[in-house]
Amino acid sequence: MTPEPTQMDLVFKALADSTRRLLLDRLRENNGQTLSELCERLGMARQSATQHLDVLQRANLVAVARRGRERLHYLNPVPIHEIEQRWIAAFDRPRLQMLAAIKNEAEEQAMSTTTIPDYVYVTYIRASAEQVWQALTDADLSARYWGHANVSDWQPGSPWEHRRTDGSGAADVVGEVLATEPPKRLVITFEDSPEEAGRRDPSVVTFLLEPHQDIVRLTVTHENLPNQDMYRGIAHGWPAVLANLKSLLETGDVLPQSPWEVPA
Known part of the structure; x- marks a missing residue:
């Protein structure tokens, strides 16, 4: 037996x-x-x-x-x-x-904590996947709806910077492009404290674009958050940024006031 x-x-x-x-x-x-x-x-x-x-x-x-x-x-x-x-x-x-x-x-x-991504946000945008991809990766467009220019060549292994638009050229967020599959999926590291870069494992953001007829479902997943302060910050920030992105692509203009300035 x-x-x-x-x-x-x-x-x-x-x-x-x-x-x-x-x-x-x-x-x-x-x-x-x-x-x-x-x-x-x-x-x-x-x-x-x-x-x-x-x-x-x-x-x-x-x-x-x-x-x-x-x-x-x-x-x-x-x-x-x-x-x-x-x-x-x-x-x-x-x-x-x-x-x-x-x-x-x-x-x-x-093992006592979940392996599900720390933060997930889903929005539906009346646009093509190519238009949403361009808005995420084009420095001029991101400057319009985000207040910062996302600068990179968007190739795997390349750095990217979230630069201020005040002329200083300072980057408030830095990271590395981990994966890019235009216009479907973009994965980047996200270090909102550039001075800490290299001292801790960075958080990771994934943009997933799923077209359906005349709309796109955009899913933003933010993982490996280092602390509750960053969680609270991105939980307030991502909805505001993506609402501005949605408004720009659907109406041709951003919201009349910066949505991230609304009190949390």
């Missing part, structure tokens, strides 16, 4: 396949991807990717969270950590036990 496979058996079975290891690598580089995004990056058919993701999910190496109709896939490092504890830590137990205790406490705190 063949014994039932243990959870550890499922982990090793999942890791034995090079394609599944590649899927984990892609999630490590950019966590929280949809099935379509993973298929695009790997050139893989949806059916094949689904089968591999099911194996990874049963092994608890991948967790799934829903966002509307989408299923977002997240890398779960816990099983790998358990392997390390069982077969590696024993060779240097005194030092590694101390490090593991610190890591376990951090992981328990992380």
Whole structure:
């Protein structure tokens, strides 16, 4: 009689396949991807990717969270950590036990919080996807509805700056372009304290443009926020900025007053 496979058996079975290891690598580089995004990056058919993701999910190496109709896939490092504890830590137990205790406490705190993006805002704009994309990436247009010019060549790996329009050229926000798929998806890091750049992991903003006939659904996801102060700031700021963007594209002009000046 063949014994039932243990959870550890499922982990090793999942890791034995090079394609599944590649899927984990892609999630490590950019966590929280949809099935379509993973298929695009790997050139893989949806059916094949689904089968591999099911194996990874049963092994608890991948967790799934829903966002509307989408299923977002997240890398779960816990099983790998358990392997390390069982077969590696024993060779240097005194030092590694101390490090593991610190890591376990951090992981328990992380597991107690949701992996769903910290802030999500959805708006519908009467415009084409190309028009919305241009408004997000054109320095002159962003200066009109945002009060700052978004300056970059918008290529993956390039820097971008959120520059003041007062002639000083000062940048109040800086970051890096992580992914660009015009006119569908733009991913950038977002550091609202340039002096802190490099000292902490930056937050990440994703713009997702989904056209439907004469309108576009624009979803802005802001993840990895460092503190509650930044959360409160972007929760007040994003709706104001996007309302101004919507007004500009639909009427040809921005709102009569700067919406971010309305008290929170």
